[in-house]
Ligand SMILES: Cc1ncc(C[n+]2csc(CCOP(=O)(O)OP(=O)(O)O)c2C)c(N)n1
């Protein structure tokens with residue numbers, strides 16, 4: 001189902017989803033050629049969660065995210081040139097190349113902290129929500145994390161305080177299937193959590209919690225906007241588990257792109273290698289969204305192909321700019337830290 005928003009906004013969501021997809025796909029060959037090192041994770045397969053969800057926020061709200069942050073930053077309007085330069089460890093990156101893929105922080109977009117420490121941000125986001133409540137600044141905090149974060153003690157501790165103190169925080173858990181094992185099918189379920197469904201955990205702390213189909217942009221948009229309204233009205237925290245199906249390229253330790261995305265795949269996936277075809281046919285949120293736009297006569301196939309081409313050219317340009325950005329000077333190494 002499409003989000004109930006104006007056509008311009010629907011097309012803007014489409015553009016943002018393509019930005020994420022092309023950006024993420026373009027990182028893989030860069031890494032494989034040694035243009036950047038270190039680990040990294042891609043947001044492919046979760047675009048129909050992040051894009052509509054973050055559109056429900058105000059410009060001055062706060063966000064905290066994880067090792068799978070690129071899509072969140074881009075959904076919120078990050079500059080692909082500066083994000084790519086950051087991931088490549090270059091001086092023109094958002095954090096002068098010192099944060100890298102796992103720790104890109106963009107306070108101007110509300111991202112106060114990004115951490116690869118699984119669940120590390122949950123108490124921090126709760127703290128930011130506590131500050132907003134104390135300062136009465138009307139800002140809410142969105143904490144974005146994966147299903148794996150619920151296995152950490154930090155998560156329930158934070159749910160407890162957020163609930164007791166009725167803090168303005170949205171816990172958005174993106175459940176993309178079991179970590180480190182094969183791809184999940186249908187509703188993702190972790191076998192490393194005793195709490196089933198995962199929403200039982202926040203509910204035990206009286207945090208209202210619900211599951212949504214993270215491939216369904218309309219349901220995500222409606223659910224998040226209602227949750228955000230309740231939080232802004234002072235009702236306290238909310239927890240939403242968005243379920244997606246792990247992109248096959250994220251199954252192994254390092255991302256693998258067997259198929260570069262283009263809009264035409266929405267209507268014919270025969271070009272996709274058989275090994276991964278089923279995911280593109282039925283689980284790819286970007287292609288699902290594209291088909292929905294056309295079926296609802298909100299856009300023609302040609303219009304979508306034009307958005308796709310334009311975004312691809314922008315991302316190619318962003319990569320070029322990032323690759324030509326210099327590394328930070330050695331004397332920069334000890335600057336911008338605090339202890
Ligand atoms: C505290 C901690 N333990 C272990 C890791 C290693 N690690 C990195 S990603 C990850 C899985 C996280 O799964 P999930 O939260 O579901 O996120 P996903 O990668 O599936 O989006 C783990 C265990 C870590 N980064 N931090």
Ligand SMILES: [Mg+2]
Nearest residue numbers: 146147148176
């Ligand atoms: Mg996960």
